[in-house]
Amino acid sequence: MKWVLSHINPIQGNENPTFDDMKYAIDIDEKWFYLNPDKRRLYLLPSEEDPYMAQQSRRFKLKAMFMAIIKKPLYGRNGELLHDGKYGIFPFTQKERAKKSSKNRPGGTMVTKPLQNVNREAIRDMLINKVIPAVVEKWLESLPKNVVIQWDNARPHQIPRDEEFIAATQAHGFNIEFVFQPAQSPDLNVLDLGLFRSIQSLQYQSFPKNVDELVEKVIEYYNNFKPEVKKYIWVTLQSCMIKILKAKGGNKYKIPHMNKKKLENLGILPNQIEVDRSIVLEAVEYLNTMFRPAPQGNHEAETEDTEVDAD
Structure with missing residues (x-):
């Protein structure tokens, strides 16, 4: 976050x-x-031969x-x-250099x-x-x-x-x-x-x-x-960042899809995505809560007194 x-x-x-x-x-x-890849799916005509490609081992x-x-x-x-x-x-x-001939x-x-x-x-x-x-x-x-x-x-x-x-x-x-x-x-x-x-x-x-x-x-x-396709990835990156803030730093979300090609054709594809300010403020408050230091002084004294009374 x-x-x-x-x-x-x-x-x-x-x-x-x-x-x-x-x-x-x-x-x-x-x-x-x-x-x-491990597997391929090929569509062949009845007259075509099955493709063949050998490899020494599936493990390597x-x-x-x-x-x-x-x-x-x-x-x-x-x-x-x-x-x-x-x-x-x-x-x-x-x-x-090849050690042996083949x-x-x-x-x-x-x-x-x-x-x-x-x-x-x-x-x-x-x-x-x-x-x-x-x-x-x-x-x-x-x-x-x-x-x-x-x-x-x-x-x-x-x-x-x-x-x-x-x-x-x-x-x-x-x-x-x-x-x-x-x-x-x-x-x-x-x-x-x-x-x-x-x-x-x-x-x-x-x-x-x-x-x-x-x-x-x-x-x-x-x-x-293509550079225009690569440009879309940065828009996706910013969308993922918003999802991360909403998920409180987790990864329980799906990568968003925005129909970026359509938005670009309409001339409204953003270069820098806006973030709802409430999402930003909630994220900041969440981090402040997570890393807020524990109370000191009187709290420790009260804890010690409670332990003595219990004994």
Whole structure:
């Protein structure tokens, strides 16, 4: 609830407040993309052969982890697109020489292998060599260079802030800060709210046969993701934040649907959603009640007297 309230503009008079524009915040997250789903449903003509694809084991499905970077798209006063908010999606893979020959390639050929243990060192290397350079390269010059990158507080994200890392975040006049979302809050990251599922669905339709094709298709569908669709995810994010306040910080709610495409066609899709001021005030009062300090002094004395009388 504190996280949500920190993204709401102050209440002015009797008006309903709005969420801040979040145009300086970048969301990053990781996801495993599998080569194929567990099951597929295909419709075939009587003359068509059944498709066949073999895998070595169901227990060890071929997969690769990707780190995606995304930001709210920016538009000019006349509605022209200034920045699509895409900074890249990067796979955790490495090149190795094949130890043995096979029908697909001779021994010694360089092959792509996914990293199966994405630990703190791998995350740190990805941030320094891929994520931060991509942000510096594609950041709009008209925007201040104070950048907030938010992600969840998974244990591998607790990387050390050594001199090399700090220097990377402050290079070229930037001040890049990493902040952590509250624990167990997937609905507060726009990547979990839409982008990852969309890429995964399209990637399954492409039938990749190896890691190289998997990487190629995931990057292709990330690049083809439409900015106007990505804009909808931020509206959904703000709607989820309101639901979280109503649920007193819980997750017992359904992700709201607003017919955003229809609202945009009518020209009434909001960029910043209004929040009923009563919801905000109730949330603040609830937090004040939860964290109000217990009475001291006379209360302890009365408790001790009661215990003595009972004995």
